[in-house]
Amino acid sequence: MNTPVQNFKPTPMPTADHVRALLRLGLPLIGGHVAQFAIGLTDTIMLGWYSVESLAAVVLGSTFFFVIFILGSGFAIAVMPLVAEADAEGDEQALRRVTRMGLWLSLIFGVIVQPLFFLSQPILLGLQQEPEVAELAQAYLRIAGLGLIPALLVMVLKSYLAALEHTSVVFWVTLAAVPVNVVVNYGLIFGNWGLPEMGVRGAAIASIIVQFVSLAGVILYAVRALPQHVLFARIWRPDWEVFAQVFRLGLPIGLTNLAEVGLFAASSLMMGWLGTIPLAAHGIALQLASLAFMVHLGLSNAATVRAGNALGRKDADHMARGAWVAIVMSLSIAFIAVTLFLLFPEQLLGLFIDPEETQREAILAIGVGLLYTAALFQVVDGAQVMALGLLRGVQDTRGPMVIAAVSYWIIGVPCAYVLGFVVGLGGQGVWLGLVVGLTAAAILLMARFWITDLSRLRKRFAEGKSG
Structure with a gap:
């Protein structure tokens, strides 16, 4: 302790x-x-x-x-x-x-x-x-x-x-x-x-x-x-005072998570419109992308704790250095995932498909394209969840909730539909929509932490010391 x-x-x-x-x-x-x-x-x-x-x-x-x-x-x-x-x-x-x-x-x-x-x-x-x-x-x-x-x-x-x-x-x-x-x-x-x-x-x-x-x-x-x-x-x-405090902080976090989960749920629904084989390929590729995401999520949780400790000590410089280290580590993990997805897509997808499955080749053909697209969003997916972890560490949850809703539902889902069905790119178009939504979230959430929150905290801590 x-x-x-x-x-x-x-x-x-x-x-x-x-x-x-x-x-x-x-x-x-x-x-x-x-x-x-x-x-x-x-x-x-x-x-x-x-x-x-x-x-x-x-x-x-x-x-x-x-x-x-x-x-x-x-x-x-x-x-x-x-x-x-x-x-x-x-x-x-x-x-x-x-x-x-x-x-x-x-x-x-x-x-x-x-x-x-x-x-x-x-x-x-x-x-x-x-x-x-x-x-x-x-x-x-x-x-x-x-x-x-x-x-x-x-x-x-x-x-x-x-x-x-x-x-x-x-x-x-x-x-x-x-x-x-x-x-x-x-x-x-x-x-x-x-x-x-x-x-x-x-x-x-x-x-x-x-x-x-x-x-x-x-x-x-x-x-x-x-x-x-x-x-x-x-x-x-x-303890109604603390009850209200946890509620005010926790409800926006839950809604933010729901917005992101909803983005991927909507993508699954759209892939189902394309047929059973695209949906099967989507499910496998999403499992692999989710496994990589677990690593980013663990680092994000650690970043939340580190940022929360720095907040309690009123040490903005420590918070900033720790944030940079967490982001670089997340980028390193993303690079490993991108390398694996680009070099070994068929081998990774094949782990989930029975060798005797008659539709194996069709699923692999679609899945390889989806995994290539998944490689595109590894960096931004890691960046957005890392930003969320840092923002939660400084107890900023309402702004990120709005950013998530806009990025995932006003930008991501419509782009997935347009690219997949209007432009006619099919499953890869749907996944490119995910890339667009996650990229928007990553940029806006990172900007909120570095430009808005960290600047505000530096000023507050400085005023506290001078007082």
Whole structure:
């Protein structure tokens, strides 16, 4: 834990120390995101073995779940910069209050949205999904939706622990959930070991078990590793001032995430208009792009903590140097991804396609073009999520919410439609629209941090010292 910094001129941290600090924080977070990605990938593979209908239903159901989850996750993400700032100031009471109200808000959100899961079939039918698939997806969501509550609570506690630089537990808890998910899926989806064969319902039960095991793990760690915070003492008592603070910071974060997820959801819908093969190629290419994004996301989370700590210490120079180091590291990761996507597209895509699949060559032909386009947006995708992490670290969330809505929905989605269907570029046109939207977001968000926020903070900190 950081100690409170008094009113003295800080010694500049060497660049190498910034790199080490960012890696110490970021690598476990990256590992945690990749492990979470592996859980979803495992579900997809195992249900694909069970039946095509079940796979389609759970892909649809998990997308529905994820959209709601990403909206509610804003409150959990808001905990991270607030706790990081309180830790830098040495204010244990503040970090405890913030975490508790983050748990409150996540619990309230999880309860309020349960009817959406229970009545998901009419919603899916309204989105022109196949009736049989919509019915099966609702059967999945009526069970899996209950897991939203522990999932959001886990995210709050992970944010609390990450902000205090206890990031290794975030990785190990998520990694431990992967084999649990595989074992329970294998038993309940297929009816192995004398268990009932439950198909999609078995996958839903497995997801709930994984969420509660993860919740138990992070609670146990938080209580044992940080007993001085007495995090859960009198947790039933409301703290309306901090409740409002977390709400004001967290709601725009959730809406920002929703705008970005909506961009990719819209691209999937448009690819579906082009046919089954383009949609399959899109799904595989998007999985590969998402895996690369997990690395950027972990670094972004680390940048949030570092910026929050610098905010608490009122050290704008430290914040700026740390931000540059984070951005350069993200660019390095993007360069690796671009190299792999350009040099080995068929090999990467082929990992997801059965060698005996009759449409394999057709999927590869489209997928290679999409992966080339994905290489174009690696740099800007990393830049926009890094900018978001830095902005959250300085508790600026409303402006980025507007920028995200404009970039993704007023610029990105229309460009994807025009390039894909009006200009006639097909799937590559749709993906070029993603590039345009992400580029707009990256430029505007970076400008907001460097030109607007950092200048404002330098002035505020200078006035505070002179006062």
